[in-house]
Amino acid sequence: MIGMSFLACVVLIIISIVVSAxxxxxxxxxxxxxxxxxxxxxxxxxxxxWLGWIWGHWWFKFWDVYIVPAIIGSVATIWIVAALYxxxxxx
Numbered sequence: 001m002i003g004m005s006f007l008a009c010v011v012l013i014i015i016s017i018v019v020s021a022x023x024x025x026x027x028x029x030x031x032x033x034x035x036x037x038x039x040x041x042x043x044x045x046x047x048x049x050w051l052g053w054i055w056g057h058w059w060f061k062f063w064d065v066y067i068v069p070a071i072i073g074s075v076a077t078i079w080i081v082a083a084l085y086x087x088x089x090x091x
Contacts, residue, residue: 007063012053012070016045019074029079033087041078048077 020041023029031040052066052073059068 005064008053008065011063011065012046012049015049015065015067015070016042016074019049019071020045020078023075023078029082030087031078031082031085037087044081045074045078049074051077
């Protein structure tokens with residue numbers, strides 16, 4: 001993204017993977033089924049983490065990324081997309 005360092009992008013990817021794993025496997029909040037759903041959740045989580053990083057500037061800062069807003073943005077975005085587009089039932 002414009003104005004983002006490589007390490008900031010890596011931190012957002014790590015936040016997205018951790019949040020997606022917790023929501024997908026532990027809480028069963030899913031965008032899709034199987035590995036495709038998990039990868040889609042990582043992408044959506046990264047977008048949410050990036051939005052949280054852009055809009056929120058408080059608490060802990062690590063490699064130019066504010067961690068708490070990025071986590072909140074990732075969780076919120078995954079939750080909204082999962083509510084709007086639930087996985088299809090297998091027949």
